[in-house]
Amino acid sequence: xxxxxxxxxxxxxxxxxxxxxxxxxxxxxxxxxxxxxxxxxxxxxxxxxxxxxxxxxxxxxxxxxxxxxxxxxxxxxxxxxxxxxxxxxxxxxxxxxxxxxxxxxxxxxxxxxxxxxxxxxxxxxxxxxxxxxxxxxxxxxxxxxxxxxxxxxxxxxxxxxxxxxxxxxxxxxxxxxxxxxxxxxxxxxxxxxxxxxxxxxxxxxxxxxxxxxxxxxxxxxxxxxxxxxxxxxxxxxxxxxxxxxxxxxxxxxxxxxxxxxxxxxxxxxxxxxxxxxxxxxxxxxxxx
Amino acid sequence: xxxxxxxxxxxxxxxxxxxxxxxxxxxxxxxxxxxxxxxxxxxxxxxxxxxxxxxxxxxxxxxxxxxxxxxxxxxxxxxxxxxxxxxxxxxxxxxxxxxxxxxxxxxxxxxxxxxxxxxxxxxxxxxxxxxxxxxxxxxxxxxxxxxxxxxxxxxxxxxxxxxxxxxxxxxxxxxxxxxxxxxxxxxxxxxxxxxxxxxxxxxxxxxxxxxxxxxxxxxxxxxxxxxxxxxxxxxxxxxxxxxxxxxxxxxxxxxxxxxxxxxxxxxxxx
Numbered sequence: 001x002x003x004x005x006x007x008x009x010x011x012x013x014x015x016x017x018x019x020x021x022x023x024x025x026x027x028x029x030x031x032x033x034x035x036x037x038x039x040x041x042x043x044x045x046x047x048x049x050x051x052x053x054x055x056x057x058x059x060x061x062x063x064x065x066x067x068x069x070x071x072x073x074x075x076x077x078x079x080x081x082x083x084x085x086x087x088x089x090x091x092x093x094x095x096x097x098x099x100x101x102x103x104x105x106x107x108x109x110x111x112x113x114x115x116x117x118x119x120x121x122x123x124x125x126x127x128x129x130x131x132x133x134x135x136x137x138x139x140x141x142x143x144x145x146x147x148x149x150x151x152x153x154x155x156x157x158x159x160x161x162x163x164x165x166x167x168x169x170x171x172x173x174x175x176x177x178x179x180x181x182x183x184x185x186x187x188x189x190x191x192x193x194x195x196x197x198x199x200x201x202x203x204x205x206x207x208x209x210x211x212x213x214x215x216x217x218x219x220x221x222x223x224x225x226x227x228x229x230x231x232x233x234x235x236x237x238x239x240x241x242x243x244x245x246x247x248x249x250x251x252x253x254x255x256x257x258x259x260x261x262x263x264x265x266x267x268x269x270x271x272x273x274x275x276x277x278x279x280x281x282x283x284x285x286x287x288x
Numbered sequence: 289x290x291x292x293x294x295x296x297x298x299x300x301x302x303x304x305x306x307x308x309x310x311x312x313x314x315x316x317x318x319x320x321x322x323x324x325x326x327x328x329x330x331x332x333x334x335x336x337x338x339x340x341x342x343x344x345x346x347x348x349x350x351x352x353x354x355x356x357x358x359x360x361x362x363x364x365x366x367x368x369x370x371x372x373x374x375x376x377x378x379x380x381x382x383x384x385x386x387x388x389x390x391x392x393x394x395x396x397x398x399x400x401x402x403x404x405x406x407x408x409x410x411x412x413x414x415x416x417x418x419x420x421x422x423x424x425x426x427x428x429x430x431x432x433x434x435x436x437x438x439x440x441x442x443x444x445x446x447x448x449x450x451x452x453x454x455x456x457x458x459x460x461x462x463x464x465x466x467x468x469x470x471x472x473x474x475x476x477x478x479x480x481x482x483x484x485x486x487x488x489x490x491x492x493x494x495x496x497x498x499x500x501x502x503x504x505x506x507x508x509x510x511x512x513x514x515x516x517x518x519x520x521x522x523x524x525x526x527x528x529x530x531x532x533x534x535x536x537x538x539x540x541x542x543x544x545x546x547x548x549x550x551x552x553x554x555x556x557x558x
Binding site: 056059061083086087090091093095097098099100101102103104106107110111112113114115116117118119120123124127141143144145156159160163 | 298300419420421449450452453456457460502505506508509510511512513514515516520521522523524525526
């Protein structure tokens with residue numbers, strides 16, 4: 001493990017407690033994942049593939065049944081390190097309503113730093129900075145329940161940012177949002193990663209979001225089945241489909257057209273790339 | 289009707305009243321409530337009523353909002369006043385609609401109505417101008433001596449904040465569930481009281497189940513943000529006692545003196 005590794009899963013297995021006598025199957029089976037500082041990683045998987053379990057394990061909310069989870073070398077099992085771990089990795093959950101504690105936006109963002117016992121002046125600064133970087137500064141005096149889903153989720157992200165964590169894990173942050181809200185949250189996450197250098201782990205089942213990451217990890221029934229750049233991962237449609245997922249719309253369309261004899265290059269992932277390639281194809285390769 | 293609950297609602301602003309120290313604001317509110325009960329005649333009551341209206345004007349909260357809050361208790365005001373009219377038999381009798389009422393009755397009725405309106409007015413002004421977090425923080429500090437008796441004041445304050453935070457969320461949810469049940473053919477509007485009460489069961493069961501799930505998720509999210517109910521919590525907003533609090537204190541004390549004098553020199557209605 002080198003110094004650049006922020007989150008490290010070593011042979012991690014996890015099983016949820018069962019209500020009956022028969023134990024549930026393993027939610028995670030011998031997972032090995034290393035996430036480096038500054039990466040934007042998307043974890044893909046259908047429901048029940050174990051992807052949300054990863055979020056909870058990386059924040060010492062649950063402990064692995066076997067194996068180890070290290071956050072910057074800190075073992076999550078060690079209760080004394082709980083505070084330090086949660087100051088390193090913050091988690092944003094799916095439902096924005098259920099993670100906002102206070103009745104005013106800025107007071108909610110201040111909740112994390114207040115818990116850490118930080119000086120009031122410093123909290124004020126952190127809260128303002130965090131709200132500005134997710135574009136919610138103008139809403140700082142608003143009441144959370146009057147905001148849209150995308151806005152609420154950005155407040156939740158700001159709440160984690162104000163704790164100045166090095167890494168933010170987002171557990172399906174866009175699942176309950178409309179397209180506009182998803183766009184807002186995606187833009188905010190990309191900014192955090194590119195401009196502030198925060199490591200982002202995005203757990204999602206939207207392919208179009210995963211395409212924007214530096215690295216994609218595909219999960220299927222508790223195992224990592226693919227791990228690589230979006231281009232590498234989405235060039236394996238068979239494995240993707242077997243994992244219960246679909247290729248991004250643009251890639252699917254390109255593949256179908258290619259099957260029917262349209263000469264499109266491999267590796268098209270985004271609508272922009274598709275348009276570019278299609279223009280080139282239609283013009284017969286004459287136009288650039 | 290549930291939507292009219294303005295309890296715990298907060299309207300941000302930067303008026304004189306908004307800027308008062310929440311601890312003092314709490315004390316002042318209790319003080320003024322006591323003063324309202326001390327009033328014995330129309331002069332003193334009129335004074336405190338004007339004072340509440342003045343506070344309302346200073347806070348720049350629209351009167352429409354305050355009236356909306358009063359809507360919930362129109363019935364209460366009406367019945368309390370009506371009872372006074374029929375029970376109080378002092379003063380000159382007047383005959384209206386074949387029934388006998390007295391001037392004394394009418395005066396007490398008006399007196400009661402104004403008193404209740406002032407009470408609600410002042411106490412809702414407190415929540416309208418103080419953010420719930422500031423309110424619970426203020427309460428926490430005022431009650432902090434109780435910590436010595438091992439009463440977890442800070443935890444209780446946190447519980448109160450969360451309760452206030454989730455009132456609008458849960459109201460929204462009630463509407464959603466009601467609509468969902470109506471779409472499945474539930475009849476919520478017709479039938480006698482028992483039938484209608486029974487119709488509420490399929491609304492409240494999902495509400496409770498959801499609330500538990502919410503609580504569970506919220507607890508996770510709070511833990512993620514390093515909450516553990518310990519004392520090392522700090523606050524972003526420090527509470528400052530300033531000239532405003534002293535001015536307000538003087539005003540409240542002056543009014544107390546005026547009420548005592550007015551009570552003393554003019555006859556009592558009650």
